[in-house]
Amino acid sequence: TFRHFIETYVDDIRYGFRKYSRDDNFEVRQGPKAKGAITVQYPDEKIAVPERFRFVPFLVVEDHDHPERPDHIWCTSCGICAKVCPPQCIWIVRGQDPNTGRPVPEPQAFFIDIDICMNCGYCAEFCPFDAIKMDHDYELASYDRTSNHIFDKDRLSKPLSYWKTIAPTTAYEEMEARGGWDHPDVIKEKKKQARAAAKAAKAGSAPAAKKAAPAKKQLSPEEAEKAKAERLAKREAALARKRAREAQEKQDGE
Ligand code: SF4
Ligand code: SF4
Incomplete structure (x- = not known):
């Protein structure tokens, strides 16, 4: 005007x-x-740029000086972001335990093609672990049209402190909703332990509660397969017993 x-x-x-x-x-x-x-x-x-400005996404990792999980990635490789991404520009490879071959809640690889990303923010909206956020860095142009714009896990990873700096209000609101600055799973685990300790203390066995739960035995692939087969056999036997009981009851009724 x-x-x-x-x-x-x-x-x-x-x-x-x-x-x-x-x-x-x-x-x-x-x-x-x-x-x-x-x-x-x-x-x-x-x-x-305003706090709610969004460009390409980045993956949240713990800060380098985090006392318990330095540099630990928050992503659990659940795949929800890849499913909801409208142009399908997210590619995730789920991590595996090298000993047991079982999946672990951490991505082995995570790629985003930033040339295809339309900056909609759906991935960040839908992530149940607050593990992917929209970045403010918009200076990403380059002369390379090949692999330079396919961001891998290393390039996508940024510490939680960075998110607190670029979006302090949102980061604080999210922290309040989660109940702390930790990863949602860590908060859940801490709450569980606190409840167990409180229960044990109430029952007069606080020292016993403090004792760490025995670590779950790591099974080899053969042992895991055997345990699975045993579980299945037990379930089938229980089902057979139930069917026999029902047939008997039906017969008695007639
Ligand atoms: S939705 Fe979140 S936790 Fe799940 S794969 Fe995507 S970034 Fe990782
Ligand atoms: S911002 Fe939108 S287009 Fe880009 S990766 Fe996330 S969901 Fe996909």
Whole structure:
């Protein structure tokens, strides 16, 4: 509007024509009180993006100095983000335990083709573990049209502290909803342990409760297969007993 145009000159006078030359004026003229048309000397200057701005996604990992799980990735490789992604640009390879061959809740590989990603944010919305977030880094252009824009797990991973910096309000709201700054599974486990300790203390056996639960024995693939077969056989035997009982009851009724 004409008023907007005039305000540009009013603001120029207010800053004593140092609107663009002094660094400390930069944040002020981009702030909520700034008036008039704003020119940004890109790429030396960049307009601050709002907190809810979204570009390509990134994967949340624990900070490097985390006391219990440094650099641990939050993604459990559940695959929900890959399912909901409209242009299908997410590719996940589920992690496996090298000893047992069983799946582990961690991606072995995670790729996003950022040329196909349409920045919709569905992946971040649907992730049940707050493990994928929308980044603010929009300077991703390059001359390479081959593999440079297929981001792998390393390139996608950024620490939780980064998310707190670019989206402090959202990060705080999410933390409150989860019940702490930890991964949802860690919070759940801690709550479970606290409940068990409280129960044991109530029963007068607090020291016993403190004792760590025996670690689950790691089975070899053959042992796992055998255990599975035994479980199946037991289930089938129980089913056969149930059927025989029902047939007997039916016969008695007649
Ligand atoms: S929805 Fe979240 S936890 Fe599941 S695979 Fe995607 S990023 Fe990982
Ligand atoms: S932002 Fe949208 S298009 Fe991009 S990876 Fe996530 S779901 Fe897919």
